[in-house]
Amino acid sequence: MADPDCPFCKIFAREIPAQEVTRTQNVLVFRDLNPQAPTHLLAIPQRHVADLGEFVRSADAAEVGALFTAASHAGREASVSGYRIVVNEGPDAGQSVAHLHLHVLAGRSLRWPPG
Numbered sequence: 001m002a003d004p005d006c007p008f009c010k011i012f013a014r015e016i017p018a019q020e021v022t023r024t025q026n027v028l029v030f031r032d033l034n035p036q037a038p039t040h041l042l043a044i045p046q047r048h049v050a051d052l053g054e055f056v057r058s059a060d061a062a063e064v065g066a067l068f069t070a071a072s073h074a075g076r077e078a079s080v081s082g083y084r085i086v087v088n089e090g091p092d093a094g095q096s097v098a099h100l101h102l103h104v105l106a107g108r109s110l111r112w113p114p115g
């Protein structure tokens with residue numbers, strides 16, 4: 001299930017360190033190494049899926065729900081008056097890690113549209 005070359009599988013397995021915020025059996029929320037807001041978290045499923053498209057094709061409702069619930073709880077905890085959840089999918093969106101992750105951004109006013 002885990003991809004031996006995937007950095008986020010390694011973070012889930014505690015093979016490389018990360019600043020964990022919350023962990024359940026299937027979802028981990030941890031701090032982004034290169035934060036783009038005062039709070040910048042990543043929520044990942046345990047299962048290695050490359051992107052959101054692969055996730056929704058292969059996940060059941062409980063797995064999708066667990067990921068979005070964890071991201072939403074983390075955003076609410078971190079925010080004073082709102083937060084943003086972002087998924088970058090593919091080169092045009094700047095996806096750089098091929099293990100689905102939800103960015104959770106909070107702690108400043110976030111412009112729209114994003115870059």
Ligand code: AMP
Nearest residue numbers: 007018031032033034088094095096097
């Ligand atoms: P994306 O560009 O949407 O694929 O986002 C990948 C994110 O992962 C970037 O914001 C990186 O800063 C972050 N990142 C990459 N490696 C690590 C790591 N080892 N620990 C925490 N965040 C990471």
Ligand code: ZN
Nearest residue numbers: 006009048099
């Ligand atoms: Zn992975």
